[in-house]
Amino acid sequence: MRVAPERPSIDPAGIKVTGLWKIFGPRAERVLAGEDRNLDPEELRRRTGCTAAVRDVSFEVRPGEMFVVMGLSGSGKSTLVRCLTRLVEPTAGEISIGGEDVVRASPAQLRELRRHRVSMVFQHFGLLPHRRVIDNVAYGLEIQGKPKAARRERARQILALVGLDGHADSYPDQLSGGMQQRVGLARALAVDPEVMLFDEPFSALDPLIRRDMQAEVVRLHREVGKTMVFITHDLSEALKLGERIAIMRAGAIVQLGTPEELVGAPADDYVADFVRDVPRSEVLSLRWICRDPEPGESLEGPELPAHTVIKDAVPVAAASAQPIRVVDGEKLVGVVDRVDILGSLAPAPAVPEKAPA
Amino acid sequence: MSLQATAAPAAVRLPRWLVPAGVAALFVAAYLVFKGTGTLPHDKEAPQFLAITDLREWIDANRNSSPVFLYFVNYIRIYVGELYTALYVALTSLGWPGLIGVMGGLGWLAGGWRVGLAAVAGFGSFAVLGLWDESVLTLTLVVAAVLLSLLVGMPLGVWAGRSPRLRRLVTPALDVMQIMPTFAYLAPLVLFFQIGPIAGIVATMIYSIPPAIRITALAIEQVSPTAVEASASLGATRWQTLRKVYLPLGRSTMALAVNQTIMMALSMVVIAALIAAPGLGDIIIRGLSRAQVGIMLPAGIAIVVMAVVLDRITMAAARRGPHDRIGRARLLGAAAPAVLGLAGTAVLPAQYPEDWSVRFVTQVNEAVRWAETNWYPVTAFVKDVTSAVLLNPLEGLLTSAPWWLVAAAVLTVGWWAGGVRPALTALGCLLAIALLGVWEHAMSTLSMVLVAVVFTLAAGLLLGVAAARRPRFSAVQRPILDAAQTMPSFVYLLPALALFESTKFTAIFASVIYSIPPVVRLVEDGIRGVPETVVEAATAAGSTPRQLLWKVQLPMARRAIMLAANQGIVMTLAMVVIGGMVGAGALGYDVITGFSQRSDFGMGFAAGVATVLLGVMLDRITTARRSS
Amino acid sequence: MRMRLLAGFLVLGMSVAGCGGAKVDTAPQTGAPTAGSAPASSAAGTVKIAINPWVGYEASANVVAYLLKNELGYQVEMPELKEQVAWEGFETGTVDVIIENWGHEDLKKKFIEEKKVAVEAGSTGNKGVIGWYVPKWMADKYPDITDWKNLNKYADLFKTSESGDKGALLFGDPSYVSNEEALIKNLKLNFKVVTGGSEAALIKSAQQAQEQKKPLLFYFWDPHWLFSKIELVRVKLPPYTPGCDADPKKVACDYPELDLDKIVSKKFADTGGKAYELVKNFSWTNEDQNQVALDINNGTDPQEAAKKWIEANPAKWQAWIPK
Structure with a gap:
C-alpha cells in the first residue's frame, strides 16, 4: 500500500519540526520557562491552569511521504497539526516546511504559505453551506484572487479527480457525508499545495465510506505525490495509510516508526496495548519471525524475500513440508516453519520484543 | 440555602422550615416595633431633585457654549436630524400608493406572495384607519x-x-x-x-x-x-x-x-x-x-x-x-406591486382622501362606555378587592416600614435566593434609591410590581402547564402569544384603561397581560424540555399525570420557571412604570411629571434612575443561582 | 425638533465645523434647512400649533386651524404637547403657536425675555381661573365645606381606595399648572393629591359625584363647558395677593384670575405673515369656547366642531382674517 511518488505535479516539500511546544492557558510562557513544564498534565492544570497540548515534539517528514500521527482524543495530535501552519500559534519550537521558517514568518508570508504551499482537510469538512460545490472547491483560488473563469475551470478538473463530476452545482447539504469530504479534499487539492494536512478527515464517516475514502487518499497520494500528514485516532487507518506513524500520548510522541516497527517492537506498554489486537500476520514481515536454522534443519524449502508479509507466506508454508528460507537479496536471513507462522498469528505478547537490528 | 448551611452544624437537626420561619418572625416583630419610624416620605422639593433640575437649566443655558455640546452632542443632533429628514422625504415622496406597493414588493421578495399581500393589506390599513401621516x-x-x-x-x-x-x-x-x-x-x-x-x-x-x-x-x-x-x-x-x-x-x-x-x-x-x-x-x-x-x-x-x-x-x-436564491419569478412578483403602487402615486390623489377612511372613534367610545357602565359591578369589585386585600396593605407595609428593615429584608431574600453577591448588588440598588430621594414612590411601585407578579405567575404557570400537557391547547395559544409578544407595550394600556379607568389597578392589569405571554412560553418550553426518557421512566413506574407533573416535570423545569419569574418581574416593572400614565402614580408618574413640569425635571430624572435600580435589584434577586 | 445648522455646515464639512463647533441655532434664519418635527412637505405654509391636553384649548386651536387651512390656505400640524414642553418647542422649532397660555410667568421670562425665541400675541379674550371644587349637593348638605378651614373636618368623606386614610383631592393631567402639593402642606390639610391623569377623568368623576351624590373634591378651571351642565361650587382658599405664589414651595393662597393669552415663536411672528396676523387677531368669549368644547367632548371630531361654530358665527371670525 505504501507507494512512492510517481508523478509529482510539483516538488513536494519536507517538514521539519523541532522542540515544538504548545501550552494553552494564561501564563504559557512562564510555564514553559520554568520547571512546571515537566509536570504531568493533571498536575499542571491544577497548579497553573495551563494545558500542555504539545510537549517538546520533534519529527521530520520526507518530501512525498505519507506521515501519520496517531493518538487518542486529547493526545494533542490535532493541536500539533494546526501548529504546522500556525492555525494554532505554537508556544515554542521550530517548524520548517520546504525550507521555509514557519514560526518566524510574517503574517503575509504565512498567508502565502497557506495559500500556495500547504492545505488542509478537516474532520467536519468546514464547507460553506451557502456556496455550490464548485465554489467551495474554488474557494482557495478565490482567496488568492484568481479570476472566476480560471478558478472554476481548475475546480472542475479537481472535482473530476475526486470523482464528483456532475455534482458541481449541488450545495454541500445535498451531498452525503462521504461526498462532502470529497469536496473538502478537492478544495485542499485545488490550490495544488506541496503539503496536505488531514485532521481526522474520515472519523465522522460510516465505516464503509471511510474505507473508500482511505483508498481514495492512497490513490491520490500515488497520483499527485504530495507530502501528506494524516491525523487519526484509528490504528487500522494509521497502519493502512502511514509510511511512518508517530504515536502521541499526552502531547508527546511516544514512538515513531514504520507500521512494522510499531507492531513488532512497541516502545512501551502504552504502544503495546495499542497494537495488541492488530493482526500481526498482516503487518509484520517474515524478517520479524525468522530464526537461525537449527542444526540439521533442512534448507531445501522455498525461498521468500524478508519483506514478505507473514500472511502471504501462509500458503507457501502450507504447501511445503520444509521450512521457508527467508532471504534479503542473496543473503539468507533465517528460516521460518509452520509452527513459527502459527505462533505469529496469536495475539501480541505482553512483553515487548526487541526489534531486529 | 446559605441559611441552612449555617444551621447545619447544630447537633440537633432542626426542621427545614424553622430557620426561614424564625427569620420571618423576626422581621414581623421588628416591623411591629419600629413601624412608622425611619420612613423616607416623598418630598417634591428634595435637594437631589433640585440639583438635577438646576443641572438641566445649566445645560440648557450652555447648550451652545459648552464644548461637549459644540463638538459632540450637537453633531449627533444634526446628523440624526438630517437622516430623519432624508428618510421622511424619501418615504413621503413615494406617495401613499407607492409606499404600500414598495412594502408589498419587499414582503414578496422576502417571503413570497403571502407576506407581500400581508404587507400591502397592513400598510393599506394605515390609510384606511385615517392614520397615514402618523404611520409614516x-x-x-x-x-x-x-x-x-x-x-x-x-x-x-x-x-x-x-x-x-x-x-x-x-x-x-x-x-x-x-x-x-x-x-x-x-x-x-x-x-x-x-x-x-x-x-x-x-x-x-x-x-x-x-x-x-x-x-x-x-x-x-x-x-x-x-x-x-x-x-x-x-x-x-x-x-x-x-x-x-x-x-x-x-x-x-x-x-x-x-x-x-x-x-x-x-x-x-x-x-x-x-x-x-x-x-x-x-x-x-x-x-x-x-x-x-x-x-x-x-x-x-x-x-x-x-x-x-x-x-x-x-x-x-x-x-x-x-x-x-431569489428566483426570477419572485423577483418579477415583487416588482409587480411596487411598480403598481408607484404608478398609483402618479394617478391617485397625493393625500389619501379622508372619505375613503373608516372612522370609528365614537362607536368605540360608546362601546367602552357601555362596558364601563354594564361591567362596572364586576370590574369595580375586582379592582376594589385587589386594592383592599393586596395592594394597599402591601404598599402600607412597605412605605411605613423603616428603610433599614426593608433593606435587611431585601438582603435576606437576595441572599437566600441568589447568594451573597446578588444580595449585595440588590442592597446597593435599594440604598441608591433611598439616596435619590424617591424611596416612598419606589416602595409604592414595588408593591404594585409584587402584586402584578403574583397574578402574572399564577396565570402564566396555569396556562403554561396546560399548554405543555395539551398540544391542541398549545396550538391555539401559540399564535396568540406570538402576536402578543410583537405588540408594543403602550398598546396594553388600552384594554386596561377601557375596563378599569385610571387607577393603580389599571396599571397592574396592563402589566399582567403584558408579561403573561413570555411567562407562559417559558413555562411551557421548560416542561416540554424535560427529557422524554425521564417522563417515560416515571410513567413506566406508574405515576399518575398529576404525580408526573408535580414530582417530575415541574421540579425538572425549575430553571425555566425561575427564568419565567425573572422575565415576568422585569416586564411587569417596565409596564407598571408606564402605568404611571393611567393612574399608577409613584415612579412612573414622577417620570411623566418630570417631562411635563420643568420644575420637576429632577424628580422625574431621579425616578427614572430609580426604576432602573429597582429593575436591577429585582433581576439580581430572581436570577437563578448558577448550579454549582 | 427643528434645527438649524451653522450656515454652510454641510457643505464645508467637519473641517469648518471642527473649528467652530456645532451650535443649535435658535435665532431666526430664513431658508435654513430644517430637521423639524414633521419635516414639512410644503414647508412654506405650515403652522405648528401645540395641543395642550384640555378640551377648551383644543377648541380654540381647532377653530384657528380651520381658518388657517380653509381661509388662508396654510397647512396645520397639531402636535400633542404638554404646556411646558410646548414652550420648549419654541426653541427647538417644534411649535409655532400656543393658542391658550395660562400665566406661566417663569416661562415667559425664560423664553421671551432671556432666550428671545417667543413673543406674546395678545389675549384670547378668555378669562381663566383655577380652583378647587365640590359638587353642588355637597355645598348644600355641608354649607361650611366651601371654606378651606373646614376641609379637614370633612376629610373622611373624601377617602378612596387610592388615598388611604386621607381625603382625596383629585387632580388632572400631570402637566397642569399646580400648587396642590404645596397648598395641602402649607394649609396643613389632611388630604392627598390623587391623580386622575386627565381632564376626562376629572369630568367623569365630577359628573358621577353630582349624579350619584358621591363626595368629591377636585381641581378644575373656568372657562369650561362643564359648568353649563352641572353646578359646581368653588372652595375658598386664602385669597390671592400679587406675589403670594412667587415661591412654589410656600404657596398658601388661591390661584389668580388670569387673562389667557397667545404665545408664538419669534420666528413665526417675524415670518408668519397672514397666519401670524390671524393668530394675533383671534379673540373670543368663554361662551364661544364652551360651545365648541362641549361638542368635542361629546365625541364630535374637533374639526367638525370647529366648522360648526365657524358656520354659525361668521361675523366673529371674519374680523380676525387679515386684510
Whole structure:
C-alpha cells in the first residue's frame, strides 16, 4: 500500500519540526520557562491552569511521504497539526516546511504559505453551506484572487479527480457525508499545495465510506505525490495509510516508526496495548519471525524475500513440508516453519520484543 | 440555602422550615416595633431633585457654549436630524400608493406572495384607519433608529462575537440595558437632546441596540469554527474570512437581529411620543389625555399591524435557507406591486382622501362606555378587592416600614435566593434609591410590581402547564402569544384603561397581560424540555399525570420557571412604570411629571434612575443561582 | 425638533465645523434647512400649533386651524404637547403657536425675555381661573365645606381606595399648572393629591359625584363647558395677593384670575405673515369656547366642531382674517 511518488505535479516539500511546544492557558510562557513544564498534565492544570497540548515534539517528514500521527482524543495530535501552519500559534519550537521558517514568518508570508504551499482537510469538512460545490472547491483560488473563469475551470478538473463530476452545482447539504469530504479534499487539492494536512478527515464517516475514502487518499497520494500528514485516532487507518506513524500520548510522541516497527517492537506498554489486537500476520514481515536454522534443519524449502508479509507466506508454508528460507537479496536471513507462522498469528505478547537490528 | 448551611452544624437537626420561619418572625416583630419610624416620605422639593433640575437649566443655558455640546452632542443632533429628514422625504415622496406597493414588493421578495399581500393589506390599513401621516412618521422614526442601531450594533456585535474579551465587557452593560424600563431612557436624552424626534430617535436607538449587538455576536459565534478554520487554512485574510464566511453563514441569525431590533424600536418609538416624537404615539397620548379609547384604538391597531408586517418580512428573510436564491419569478412578483403602487402615486390623489377612511372613534367610545357602565359591578369589585386585600396593605407595609428593615429584608431574600453577591448588588440598588430621594414612590411601585407578579405567575404557570400537557391547547395559544409578544407595550394600556379607568389597578392589569405571554412560553418550553426518557421512566413506574407533573416535570423545569419569574418581574416593572400614565402614580408618574413640569425635571430624572435600580435589584434577586 | 445648522455646515464639512463647533441655532434664519418635527412637505405654509391636553384649548386651536387651512390656505400640524414642553418647542422649532397660555410667568421670562425665541400675541379674550371644587349637593348638605378651614373636618368623606386614610383631592393631567402639593402642606390639610391623569377623568368623576351624590373634591378651571351642565361650587382658599405664589414651595393662597393669552415663536411672528396676523387677531368669549368644547367632548371630531361654530358665527371670525 505504501507507494512512492510517481508523478509529482510539483516538488513536494519536507517538514521539519523541532522542540515544538504548545501550552494553552494564561501564563504559557512562564510555564514553559520554568520547571512546571515537566509536570504531568493533571498536575499542571491544577497548579497553573495551563494545558500542555504539545510537549517538546520533534519529527521530520520526507518530501512525498505519507506521515501519520496517531493518538487518542486529547493526545494533542490535532493541536500539533494546526501548529504546522500556525492555525494554532505554537508556544515554542521550530517548524520548517520546504525550507521555509514557519514560526518566524510574517503574517503575509504565512498567508502565502497557506495559500500556495500547504492545505488542509478537516474532520467536519468546514464547507460553506451557502456556496455550490464548485465554489467551495474554488474557494482557495478565490482567496488568492484568481479570476472566476480560471478558478472554476481548475475546480472542475479537481472535482473530476475526486470523482464528483456532475455534482458541481449541488450545495454541500445535498451531498452525503462521504461526498462532502470529497469536496473538502478537492478544495485542499485545488490550490495544488506541496503539503496536505488531514485532521481526522474520515472519523465522522460510516465505516464503509471511510474505507473508500482511505483508498481514495492512497490513490491520490500515488497520483499527485504530495507530502501528506494524516491525523487519526484509528490504528487500522494509521497502519493502512502511514509510511511512518508517530504515536502521541499526552502531547508527546511516544514512538515513531514504520507500521512494522510499531507492531513488532512497541516502545512501551502504552504502544503495546495499542497494537495488541492488530493482526500481526498482516503487518509484520517474515524478517520479524525468522530464526537461525537449527542444526540439521533442512534448507531445501522455498525461498521468500524478508519483506514478505507473514500472511502471504501462509500458503507457501502450507504447501511445503520444509521450512521457508527467508532471504534479503542473496543473503539468507533465517528460516521460518509452520509452527513459527502459527505462533505469529496469536495475539501480541505482553512483553515487548526487541526489534531486529 | 446559605441559611441552612449555617444551621447545619447544630447537633440537633432542626426542621427545614424553622430557620426561614424564625427569620420571618423576626422581621414581623421588628416591623411591629419600629413601624412608622425611619420612613423616607416623598418630598417634591428634595435637594437631589433640585440639583438635577438646576443641572438641566445649566445645560440648557450652555447648550451652545459648552464644548461637549459644540463638538459632540450637537453633531449627533444634526446628523440624526438630517437622516430623519432624508428618510421622511424619501418615504413621503413615494406617495401613499407607492409606499404600500414598495412594502408589498419587499414582503414578496422576502417571503413570497403571502407576506407581500400581508404587507400591502397592513400598510393599506394605515390609510384606511385615517392614520397615514402618523404611520409614516412612526415608520420614519423606526427606520432611522434601526439603521443607526444596526450601524453601531452590528460591527460591535461582530467584534464581540470574535473577541471574548469585548464580549465579557459588553454583556453586563447589555444585561442592564435590557432590564431598563423604557421610561428610564427618556429623561437623560431630554437633558442632552431636548425634546422632539431627534431625542426620540436616539432614545429608540439606545433601547433597541442590545439585540443588534447580542444576536449579531451570537450569529458570529454560531458560525462553524471548522469553516472559519478552513478559510484561514487556505490563507484568507481576516477581512476575507469575515466577508466570505462569517457574514454569509451568520446571515439568517443576523436577520433575526434585525427583526428583534425593529420590534424593540417600534415599541420604544411609541413611548418616545412623551418627549414629543411625532407619529402614532402622539395619537395614543392624545387618547390617554382625553381618556378616550376610541382615539387610541385605531393608533393601537396601526402599531400592532406595523409590528406584525415588519416582523413577517424580517422573519421570512431570516428563515431563508443558506443557499436559497431569489428566483426570477419572485423577483418579477415583487416588482409587480411596487411598480403598481408607484404608478398609483402618479394617478391617485397625493393625500389619501379622508372619505375613503373608516372612522370609528365614537362607536368605540360608546362601546367602552357601555362596558364601563354594564361591567362596572364586576370590574369595580375586582379592582376594589385587589386594592383592599393586596395592594394597599402591601404598599402600607412597605412605605411605613423603616428603610433599614426593608433593606435587611431585601438582603435576606437576595441572599437566600441568589447568594451573597446578588444580595449585595440588590442592597446597593435599594440604598441608591433611598439616596435619590424617591424611596416612598419606589416602595409604592414595588408593591404594585409584587402584586402584578403574583397574578402574572399564577396565570402564566396555569396556562403554561396546560399548554405543555395539551398540544391542541398549545396550538391555539401559540399564535396568540406570538402576536402578543410583537405588540408594543403602550398598546396594553388600552384594554386596561377601557375596563378599569385610571387607577393603580389599571396599571397592574396592563402589566399582567403584558408579561403573561413570555411567562407562559417559558413555562411551557421548560416542561416540554424535560427529557422524554425521564417522563417515560416515571410513567413506566406508574405515576399518575398529576404525580408526573408535580414530582417530575415541574421540579425538572425549575430553571425555566425561575427564568419565567425573572422575565415576568422585569416586564411587569417596565409596564407598571408606564402605568404611571393611567393612574399608577409613584415612579412612573414622577417620570411623566418630570417631562411635563420643568420644575420637576429632577424628580422625574431621579425616578427614572430609580426604576432602573429597582429593575436591577429585582433581576439580581430572581436570577437563578448558577448550579454549582 | 427643528434645527438649524451653522450656515454652510454641510457643505464645508467637519473641517469648518471642527473649528467652530456645532451650535443649535435658535435665532431666526430664513431658508435654513430644517430637521423639524414633521419635516414639512410644503414647508412654506405650515403652522405648528401645540395641543395642550384640555378640551377648551383644543377648541380654540381647532377653530384657528380651520381658518388657517380653509381661509388662508396654510397647512396645520397639531402636535400633542404638554404646556411646558410646548414652550420648549419654541426653541427647538417644534411649535409655532400656543393658542391658550395660562400665566406661566417663569416661562415667559425664560423664553421671551432671556432666550428671545417667543413673543406674546395678545389675549384670547378668555378669562381663566383655577380652583378647587365640590359638587353642588355637597355645598348644600355641608354649607361650611366651601371654606378651606373646614376641609379637614370633612376629610373622611373624601377617602378612596387610592388615598388611604386621607381625603382625596383629585387632580388632572400631570402637566397642569399646580400648587396642590404645596397648598395641602402649607394649609396643613389632611388630604392627598390623587391623580386622575386627565381632564376626562376629572369630568367623569365630577359628573358621577353630582349624579350619584358621591363626595368629591377636585381641581378644575373656568372657562369650561362643564359648568353649563352641572353646578359646581368653588372652595375658598386664602385669597390671592400679587406675589403670594412667587415661591412654589410656600404657596398658601388661591390661584389668580388670569387673562389667557397667545404665545408664538419669534420666528413665526417675524415670518408668519397672514397666519401670524390671524393668530394675533383671534379673540373670543368663554361662551364661544364652551360651545365648541362641549361638542368635542361629546365625541364630535374637533374639526367638525370647529366648522360648526365657524358656520354659525361668521361675523366673529371674519374680523380676525387679515386684510
